[in-house]
């Protein structure tokens with residue numbers, strides 16, 4: 133899909149002009165002050181025009197800011213003509229129409245992302261209708277998102293290119309399709325990047341989520357919503373394993389805080405509007421088509437390139453451990469949550485009765501020290517890592533995660549079945565095939581396989 137032309141500048145000027153017209157129509161100004169006013173105005177307009185041309189709009193952040201992260205401040209993509217035409221509507225309808233009796237019609241946000249692409253394929257495979265939404269931001273290499281999109285396109289899944297904060301676009305989608313469910317996975321992910329670009333977390337994880345909920349609550353019928361929270365909400369929790377009833381009021385990163393805020397916001401929309409909402413606390417999800425900003429991914433890259441890797445240990449010289457969860461297990465959990473989601477009770481913005489509100493851990497229930505992760509990778513890549521052990525900086529990471537998944541098992545039979553060695557073998561197989569790595573990798577990992 134082609135990127136529509138940037139209309140934000142002209143729209144801003146239009147808004148400004150109508151503001152000016154309003155000022156003009158007030159009768160309070162006498163003739164002379166009117167003249168002075170007009171001269172000032174003209175000067176101001178010329179200056180604005182000058183600055184608008186000279187500097188790109190909305191980039192006041194000195195750090196690297198992916199272009200789409202501020203789009204909640206800019207105009208709707210939908211206001212241009214590429215979205216909203218008859219051909220576009222046809223694609224939207226076709227993609228979201230279920231092919232099984234009583235099939236779902238699911239809007240998957242973040243469909244070009246790691247978990248979103250896997251869930252979209254799984255839903256489509258079993259006969260549900262799937263429409264994707266993604267802004268293809270460059271938090272990590274967008275070519276990976278495009279490659280996932282190509283895979284989805286092959287399976288008749290259309291991804292609308294747009295932002296969560298684009299209310300007219302979301303409203304249009306709900307006008308065209310009576311979605312039964314929303315699987316909301318779009319977010320600014322990553323714990324460490326929050327110190328570099330905090331606003332992107334607020335923009336996508338809070339403002340974007342609220343925008344989606346506003347549109348969903350007004351829709352008729354209201355969809356049921358399953359969305360991605362995170363194990364990071366447990367923050368400095370010291371209980372082991374982490375259970376849903378443990379405290380989550382000590383986030384260690386802004387990322388965690390925005391996910392926790394999401395859980396509270398979900399409560400509000402459930403309470404006021406009768407939206408059925410399920411939050412899933414994912415624990416370090418990994419696998420084929422994964423995220424390049426995660427340790428297992430960049431360790432693989434660095435080991436293959438002979439670069440040293442940083443291995444964190446805690447302040448007390450203990451090893452950092454993670455409850456790594458394989459993507460296929462997480463996908464099953466997402467589908468289980470969708471299948472057991474009740475209908476929302478409201479319609480057209482009015483609550484009719486109490487609605488379901490749930491939160492579940494989706495983890496693997498067996499934490500693995502990062503050193504063990506590295507030695508599995510060394511074996512699979514047939515290459516020794518240059519290990520550089522350092523004390524974990526206080527940048528938002530927590531030393532340890534471990535999920536109690538009893539609740540998800542009880543309510544929808546969630547049972548992770550893939551251990552880290554098995555899952556990493558599948559990841560490495562994908563990695564060498566996707567990036568065309570050959571030399572030192574063992575024979576049995578060389579065959580390619582399209583992962584769904």
Ligand SMILES: NC(=O)c1ccc[n+]([C@@H]2O[C@H](COP(=O)([O-])OP(=O)(O)OC[C@H]3O[C@@H](n4cnc5c(N)ncnc54)[C@H](O)[C@@H]3O)[C@@H](O)[C@H]2O)c1
Nearest residue numbers: 242244245246247267268269295296318319360414416417
């Ligand atoms: N992978 C994990 O280990 C993990 C752990 C806990 C929680 N999560 C959560 O699960 C969800 C999916 O994570 P993932 O690993 O697939 O990440 P991802 O970054 O691969 O996928 C997120 C997708 O959302 C899109 N997106 C971001 N902001 C958007 C916006 N404002 N409008 C439209 N699209 C937007 C991105 O372009 C991306 O393709 C996220 O909410 C993440 O916070 C992931």
Ligand SMILES: *[C@@H]1O[C@H](CO)[C@@H](O)[C@H](O)[C@H]1NC(C)=O
Nearest residue numbers: 372373375376377536538539
């Ligand atoms: C796990 O969670 C369940 C249900 O939430 C709870 O009853 C149980 O006590 C927890 N187990 C542990 C070991 O914390």
